[in-house]
Amino acid sequence: MLDNSKTAQIILSWLLAISFVIGILILPKYVFAEDLDDADPPQDLILKGDGKCTVCHDESSDNPILAIGKTKHGTTADHRTPTCTSCHGEGGNHEDTPHKAPMPQRTFGKKSVNSIEERNNACLACHQGGKRMHWSGSTHANRDVACTSCHTIHTEQDKVRNRITQPEVCFNCHKEMRQLINRPYRHPIREGKVICSDCHNPHGSAGPSKMVRDNVNDTCYTCHMEKRGPFVYNHPPVQENCAICHNPHGTTAPNLLRTRSPFICQECHEPNTHQGSSGTLTGAYARNTLARGCLNCHTQIHGSNMPENIRNESMFQR
Amino acid sequence: MFTATLDLRKFQYSIAFFTFLAATTSVYSSETNNDPVKELAKPRSVVNIGAGQLFNDNARFGQYTGLRNEGPYGIFNVDISKRYDDTGTWFKLLGRNLGLQNRDVHFEHSKQGNWGYFIDYSQTPRYEPFTVNTAVTGIGTTDPHIPTSPTTGNPAQLSTERHSIGFGFNKFLPGNLELHFHFRNEEKDGDRIFGRGNRLGEPRLSGFNGMPSPRAIGGFEFIPEPINSTIRIFGTTLDYVGKDLQLSGGYYGTMYNNKNALLTPVGGSTVGGIFSPSEYTPISLAPDNQSHQGFLSGGYSFTPTTRGTFKVAYTRATQTDTFTPSLFTAPGIGSNLGGRVDTALAQAGLTARPLQKLSINTNFRFEDRDDKTPVLFYNPMAAWHDDLNGNRWNGLNNPRSFRTITSKFEASYALPHNFRLVGSVDYEHRDRTGTATNTGHRFRTDELSYRAELRRSLSETITGTISYIHSDRFGSSFLTNTTGSGDPFFNLIAPSNLADRARDKVRFLANWDPIDSLSIQVSIDESFDNYGHRAGSDLGLRKGSARNYSLDATYTFSERLQATAWLSRNETHINQASRNAITDSGIREIWGANLHNIGTSVGLEVTAKPTDKLETGANFMFSDNTDKFNQKVTLEPQVNIVPNLTTQYSNLRLFARYDIRRNLGVRLDYILDHFKTNEWTWTGWRYTDGTTLTQDTNQMASFAFLSVLYSWQ
Structure with a gap:
């Protein structure tokens, strides 16, 4: 049996030894990084094999990269997590002679000499499929939009x-x-x-205008499902495309209409009687311009599900 | 109803409370971290708590946030992110605007690359920007009481609110498979502007075709619509991700449930007898409906430069909401519409680089929306009786089916100096069923577009694009509009979505970095539309144009000071024509309108970090929108005038953040919001029941708030 003082000495010795080893391993990276001997391989900080990159690209460099550790790309427990070279290439020349060849094999910044396709392929190597299934052939892909035009990878x-x-x-x-x-x-x-x-799915979709659903209307229905119907009396443009009448990005007419009543209605409707009246704020036909305009009477403009047909239901009056 | 509202409020507070609890727990369980690498590489969590004061009541600034009434408001945001590095397990809790009415909470727990689930909650208010002054009572119910004669009322504020709860789950499976499941339930409650009305025409001696026309009858009544509905969206997906092949297949379902089937206003004007507003009851509201979709999409890389993608889907949407039994229905009409729409979708695309300098891209899409709703005589008598305008219709319901085929071919060729020449042809073909009654109809439209583009994407100084697009829309012959008795109706207008159209469009975009610290972007596009007309008529849309100009500049003074300024101008113009109603003297004047919309916006943003501990920023935006309604009307020109409509909106945001220590800071924010308009939409309008709508045409609101930020890892 060891007495307490010997036990304490042994523990202390071990602690000192461990501290020394840890100090040898860790401290140089922060304090003496520039004095690394060529024979000592730089230690990885976050990603597998990142030592040869992080030895220069610490937070004080022009291209700090350590923040990637805060992201999903820095979760090393996930076997799919990439390394620096997965995206940037091996970049042997860059590492060996940083002053002569200052760029790694593949870069993503403004001054990159790599083609957009080449840059995007680095991302697509892992991020192909799922919501990015239709990236290939999408408008953004065809217009040379790089993934990094929108996404920043090395930030939380x-x-x-x-x-x-x-x-x-x-x-x-x-x-x-x-x-x-x-x-x-x-x-x-x-x-x-x-x-x-x-x-919109910026990565492309099977619908027009990169709609998240398969068409414009189905996308609108994700929030405005009451407009889907079908109704007893349907208003044809409603069924065809919401964007015939509405501009979802913002308008100067109520209810996101492209143009005000009566003008928007007159782009389709025959001038039978009151339908053709000019816009006015006074007189009898002010009813077509003021308040809800034509919808003052034709209230069910998206369709009426009233099975009766005695009060102009087919004209969406109730 | 009151109880339900109370419970909902309790629920909202519970959400905020539990988020607070989670944040507090997380703070106390956080580890002290002195490792500089870990500090740089471990996810950081932040809690932001404070209080603010809103100065001035307003309608627009707080339309979607609830910041409408002057007074104090709580500031509470959390962004908690915790990762266990040894297992790759994440806990994330994001809470935004927890002290306000537009709060969001998102909780996520996952083991990266293995499994994960999330729960989220979102609350979205929408306040009607106009105040309703009404004597109508029972707002928010299905049986509002309407005064029988004009009555002065009291101010009322209409609003709706959405509460959404969602959750989802994903699990990676052997064989490169991943399973997803998602569900969202959204409740929408409140009330919105609605109404009922019938013509209130000036007296006419005679109507169309010599038929007598009703004189000065009917009216318009304010009927607030009660909103109480549920949207549910759910689905499951199984993804396969291989090196060359990726597949994604699954199910997507939606359900809409409206708790209010009918609106049955009580009272209302009886002036006008059978044409009076009170006769227009009950009023149908949106019916329940649902849809179910099965889909499979995929992509395959044939070679490193050749890839194909596809999607096939089949959707069945139904609407079988029961008609209220008390309603009169014609013989043979069932208890519901029996609405059913089946949609088949097939899409395929191919991109390839057959030559080093040549890339091609093709796409084909087919969508068949087949409305299989039975067609029945909802009003067998319609063809023998005049409607209120003296016309007769067929009394059938009118399902419409659409078939759309789009295809595209694009080729791009690399030129010297990093230029590319791009050419493409797009074709869209649409088939529609239906009949021509009171609007024009054609069974088929086709649109063919050509695009030529010169692009430079790689350069240290200038990149950009210039393109020209020309498209032509044409189609089958317009059907002759006929009434239910077979008589020809008017055939003067080619509807905007069916009319022949020639469109020319030019786009220019340039990014210029003259020096490292300065970046300039110029964007210009113009388009011109020329519409075709029905034979013998020039009514409807004639011409249209749109212009967009933008100039952006970003200057980096130093690492600590950056500024961005931008200017955008948007102009649209539509020239269209219609024809006035017949006058007592028998004249029907063709009149035209030049509708202009002109928008100008400017913005300036500056961010500065004067010291290591102090960060400041300013963001200013001003937007001016003007609508001009230039009508060319000869008859009664003093009446047929629509004044210009101008709206100005500006917003200034200032902030300063001071770090007391590394993980503790204070932040002061100030927002000044100004909305000014001469909008006349409701000005001078008074419903038959006396209801009016008003708004403050010059709204200035400011919101100042002070908060503490605490962060940890």
Whole structure:
């Protein structure tokens, strides 16, 4: 049996030894990184094999990269997690002679010399399928949009995946929308309650305009399902495409109508009697312009499910 | 009803409370971390708690947030992210605007690459920006009481609110498979502007074809619509992700349930006898409906440069909501519509690079929306009796089916100096069923588009695109509009979505980085539409145009100071024509309208970090929108005028954040919001029951809030 003092000495010795070993292993990376001997392979900090990158690219470098550790790309317990070279290539020359060949094999920044396709292939090597199934052939792919045009990989907060900041990213290219969302009749886009990716899949879809569902109407129904019907009396453009009458990005006419009543209705309806009346704020036909316009009478404009037909139900009056 | 509202409020507070509890627990269980690498590489959690004061009541600033009434509001946001590095297990809790009415909570627990589940909650209010001054009572119920004569009322605020709860689960399975399941339940409650009305025409001696026309009859009544419905969306997907082949197949279902089938207003005006508003009861509301879809999509990489994708889906949507038994239905009409719409979708695409410099892209999409709802005589007498306008219709319900085929071919060729030349042809073919009654109809439309584009995507200084698109829409002959008795109706207008149209569009986009610290972006696009007409007529849409200009500049003064400024202008123009009703002197004047919409917006954003501990920022945006309704009317020009409509909106946001220590900071925010308009939509309008709608045309609101940020790892 050892007495207590010997036990304490042994424990202390072990602690010192362990501390020494840890100190040898860890400290140089932060304190003496520049003095590394060529014979000592740099130690990995986050990802497998990242030592040869992080030895230079620490947080004080022009291209800090350690924050990737905060992201899903930094979760090493997941066997699928990539390494630096999975995306950036081996970059042998870059590592060996950083001053002569300052770029790794594949870069993603503004000054990248790699083609967009080459850059995107690095992402698609893992992110093919699922919601990105239709990336190939999508408008964004065809217009040379790089994944990194929208996504930032080495940061904890990817702006485009945040509901509040996502529209700013989209507006970098879709500038007209920046104006439309500030019109008086709008979806709550500014509040982050309806955002671009609620309706559009930027990675492509089987629907038009990269709709998240297979067509415009089915996408609108995800929130406005009461418009689906079918009704006893259908209003044909409603069934065909909501966007015939509405601009979901914002308008100056109530209910996101592209143009005000009576003008929008007169783009289709025959001038039988009152249907052809000009816009006015006074007189008998003000009823077609003021308040809900034509909808003052034709209230069920999306369709009426009234089986009776004695009060102009087919004209959507009840 | 009150009890339900109370419970809902309790639920909202419970959500906020549990989020607070989770945040607190997480703070106390956090580890102290002195390892600099871990600090840089471990997920960080932040809690933000504070209070703010809203100055001035408003309708627009708080339309979707509930920040409408002057007073104090709570600030509470959490973003908790915890990862166990040894297992790759994540806990995430995101709570946004928990102290406000538009709160969101998202909780996620997952073992990355193995399994995961999430639960989320979202609350979205919408306040009607106009205040209703009404004597109508029972707002929010299905049997509102309507005054029988104009009555002065009291202010009422209409609003709706959505409460959504969702959850989902995913699990990776052997064989590169992943299973997903998702479910969302959304309750929408409240009330919105609605009404009923019948013509209130000025007296006419005679109507169409010499038929007598009712004189000065009917009226318009304010009937608030009660909203109390549920949307459910659910589905499951099985994904296969292989090196070359990826597949995704599953089920997607939706259900809509409206707790209000009919609106049965009580009272109302009886002036006008059978044409009076009170006769328009009950009023049908949106029926329950549901849909079920099975789908399979996939992609296959034939070679590193050749890939094909596809999707096939089949959807059955039904609407079999029971007609209220007390309603009169014609013989043979069942207890419900028997609505059924089957939609088949098939899509396939192929991208390839047959030559080093040549890329091609083709796509084909077929969608057949087949409305199989039985066609029945809902009003067998319709063809023998005039409607209120003196016309006769066929009394049938009118299901419509659509078949759409779109195809695309695009080729892109690499030129020297990183330029690419792109050419494409798009074709869209639409078939529609239906008949031509009171609007024009054609069974088929086709649209053919050509695009030529020159693009430069790779350059250290200038990248950009210039493109030209021309498209032509045409189709089958317009059917002759006929009434139910077979008589020809008017045949003067080619509806906007069916009319022949020639469209030319030019786009230009350039990104220029003249120096490292300056980035400039210029965007211009213009399009011109020319519409075709029905034979012998030039009514309907004639011409249209749209112009969008934008200029953006970002300047980096230093690592600590950046500024971005932008300007956008949008102009649209529509020229269209219609024809006024017949006057007592027998004149029907053709009149035209030039509708202009002009929008100008500017923005400026500055972010600065004067010291290591202080970060500040300012964001300003101003938007001006003007609608011009230039009508060319000869008869009664003093009456047929629609004044310009202008709306200005500006928003200024300032913030300053000071870090007291590494994990503790304070933040001061200030928002100034200004909305100004001369909108006349409800000005001068008074419902027959006396209801009016008003809004403050010059709304200025400011919101200042101070909060503490605490972060940990």
